[in-house]
Amino acid sequence: MGPRWHFQRLRHKIPAMSIPAAAAAAGPEPGSASGSPHPGPGLVRGLGLWDCVLLTIGSVIGTGIYLTPGDMAKDLPHAGLMLLVWAAGGLLVLAGALTFAELGVRYPRAGGIYQYLKEVYGPVWGFLYGWTAFLVIMSGGIAALGVAFGEYLGSFIPFFSTRHLLLAVPIGGWTWRLSGGQVAALLAILLLTAINHFGLREGAGVQNAFTVLKIGSIAAFAVLGLLVRAPVSGALTAPLPAALRPATAPGALISAFGVAMIAVLWTYDGWYALTCSAGEVRDPGRNLPRGLIYGTAAVTGLYVLLNLAYVRALPVPAMAASDRVGEAAAVVLFGPAASRLVSLAVLISTFGCLSATILYSSRIYQPMAADGVFFPALATIHPRYRTPTASLWAQTLWTVILTVSGTYEQLYTYVVFASVLFHAAAAAAVFVLRRRRPRVDVPYRTWGYPVVPALFVLACLLLIGNTLVQRPAESLWGLGLVAVGLPAYAVFSRRRRRPAS
Secondary structure: OOOOOOOOOOHHHOOOOOOOHHHHHOOOOOOOOOOOOOOOOOOOOOEOHHHHHHHHHHHHOOOHHHHHHHHHHHHOOOHHHHHHHHHHHHHHHHHHHHHHHHHHHHOOOEOOHHHHHHHHHOHHHHHHHHHHHHHHHHHHHHHHHHHHHHHHHOOOOHHHOOOOEEEEEEEOOEEEEEEHHHHHHHHHHHHHHHHHHOOHHHHHHHHHHHHHHHHHHHHHHHHHHHHOOOOOOOOOOOOOOHHHOOOOOOOHHHHHHHHHHHHHHHHHOOOOHHHHEHHHEOOHHHHHHHHHHHHHHHHHHHHHHHHHHHHHHOOHHHHHOOOOHHHHHHHHHHOOOHHHHHHHHHHHHHHHHHHHHHHHHOOOHHHHHHOOOOOHHHHOOOOOOOOOHHHHHHHHHHHHHHHHHOOHHHHHHHHHHHHHHHHHHHHHHHHHHHHHOOOOOOOOOOOOOOHHHHHHHHHHHHHHHHHHHHOHHHHHHHHHHHHOHHHHHHHHHHHHHOOOO
16 A cells, blocks of 8 residues: 655645634534434544654555556556656645545544545445445455565565465365465454554554654665666666557557556555544644645655666566566665565565554444444444444454455455545545535645646546446446445444334
């Protein structure tokens, strides 16, 4: 998961203010002591600016930056264009962060996109996002990160390798398999869930520590990689390959750029994480926009620098032939021993991203339950630890099922398309809110409005169209998974309307 881009200081747009009047008028935090169908303790606002920035960075940087360039090189075999896609993807998610920051200060509650879609388009749309997040987007992402952690842990402890088969059980015409990598995933997920159970400070502390380590490792790789002699030169300005030239294959370049952008956006995924934890941000009118913007800008810079080191180390065909570009580039730049160091860096990065994702994604389902459109027990906030413990463990239970079944990978492929749809709808909500409530004063308004949010929405729609054309089967399956949420919403809403005995 990941993000990157050009950074712009916005001091005049982000004054030191607390929760805006608009958010206060929107009502109390679900699950708080007042105004909630589930009265009781609320979430604690314990995340400062440093925590917000690190949560944004930590939610984005996982395994993708070390692996994705190889897949990109197959679809877009030109070093200069690959670097351009990374920069364009960073600018796109920065536009998203600038837009979501206004939504976040308008509704500084747990839930993020769930809250924005519910407030602007109606509860069914918020539910469909939360349903898909629980079913696949977040749970599938956690499962994928967990197994990736096991794969890299297997480089040091072979028992935990995904190639180490522990069980193979025939079930009809299908064989269920359990690998050491899946066991490592389960252990990591259970450990991090337990840590997050015992308090926001504990969960954020682990996440912050691992994020600092992975920032340092990427920065060191990128800077040292740019300082040593470049084995490859001139790749950025090389002529286009024949397969991408407009005269040879009209439209091929645009299509390949779009497919590569999908891979890049997957690597940037998680840039919106802080909005899910908005109910725990201290002084959200100030810290939430800064955390989103500073964090995404930092990731963009790190990603572009690291990919510049990659294209100086490896020719494009070598990148396309490698499943682990980061390790291959390190060997070329620094020698064979560097491969182990990169494996360690990926291991740390994956564990940190897993920690961040477990923390923020569990904050989506608690407000859904408090609103009466999800399992009622998940509305509970622990009276001592002030964390959504029921939501945390329900997420983990489903993630464990996805992990041991091995179905998370295909499901996750399906919902990438739906995820972009939800992002486009949430960003468009800014236009609706500006028209509905033009005089509401908020401490942050989207920089560059209306151009920046319009460009973000347009880019999302173009990606959606390109995905439909290039991968129609996966796209339709993704829409089908979202549509399954409609009967589920009918069941939950009918239960909510049922009078209490």
